[in-house]
Amino acid sequence: MELIEAIKTRRSVRRFDKRPVDDKIVHEIIELGNLAPSAGNLQPRNFIIVKKQEIKEQLAHAALDQRFVAQAPVVVVVCANLKRTAHYGSRGRELYCIQDSAASIENMLLAIVDFGLACCWVGAFDEHAASRVLGLPPHVRPVALLPIGYSEGKAGYASRIPIDELIHYENW
Numbered sequence: 001m002e003l004i005e006a007i008k009t010r011r012s013v014r015r016f017d018k019r020p021v022d023d024k025i026v027h028e029i030i031e032l033g034n035l036a037p038s039a040g041n042l043q044p045r046n047f048i049i050v051k052k053q054e055i056k057e058q059l060a061h062a063a064l065d066q067r068f069v070a071q072a073p074v075v076v077v078v079c080a081n082l083k084r085t086a087h088y089g090s091r092g093r094e095l096y097c098i099q100d101s102a103a104s105i106e107n108m109l110l111a112i113v114d115f116g117l118a119c120c121w122v123g124a125f126d127e128h129a130a131s132r133v134l135g136l137p138p139h140v141r142p143v144a145l146l147p148i149g150y151s152e153g154k155a156g157y158a159s160r161i162p163i164d165e166l167i168h169y170e171n172w
Ligand SMILES: Cc1cc2nc3c(=O)[nH]c(=O)nc-3n(C[C@H](O)[C@H](O)[C@H](O)COP(=O)(O)O)c2cc1C
Pocket: 010, 011, 012, 013, 014, 066, 120, 121, 122, 123, 124, 125, 156, 157, 158
C-alpha cells in the first residue's frame, strides 16, 4: 500500500471482530513505531503489549469505560520514558518525550492500516489508574492506549476543517 493511501484510508476503529493478531505483526508494528524520529535520537518510549483479558478490562475501565479497549485482541500501551529524555531537562520531560511518543504512535497507526488491521488512538484515560494496572515505574508515563484488531464493519469518515481555514502566511 502506498503511504498516501494509508494516510487517506486510516480511520479510528472502535469495533473489532474476534480474530487474533499475529504476535510477529504486533512486534513489527512496534518496530516501525520506533523508527519515528525522536529528539536527539534518545527514543524515550516504551511499548507494553497487553493480551490478558483481565488487564485489558482494567485498562478499559481506566479509559472511562471505553469498552472497545477490552474488545480488541491486543492493546499496545505507548509510554513516554522521562528518564531517557532527562538530558534535555524540563523541555525533554514535558514536551519532547510526548512528541517522540506521538510520532511513534502515528507511524504505528499507518503500519496497522498497511497490515489490514485497525486501531483507535485512545488518550482519554486515568493515567494513574493505567500506570497502576501495568505496574509502571514513576518515570514511565502512559501516553496512549492502542487497541489493535481486525475491523468489524467499516468505520465512517470524520470530516476535517477546510484546509484554507488552517493555513496562514507570514503576517497572521
Ligand atoms: C490524542 C488523541 C486522543 C484520542 N483519544 C480518544 C479516546 O479516548 N477515545 C476515542 O474513541 N477516540 C480517541 N481519539 C481518536 C479521535 O477521536 C479521532 O482521531 C478523531 O475523531 C478523528 O477521526 P479519525 O481518526 O477516524 O480520522 C483520540 C485521538 C487523539 C489524537
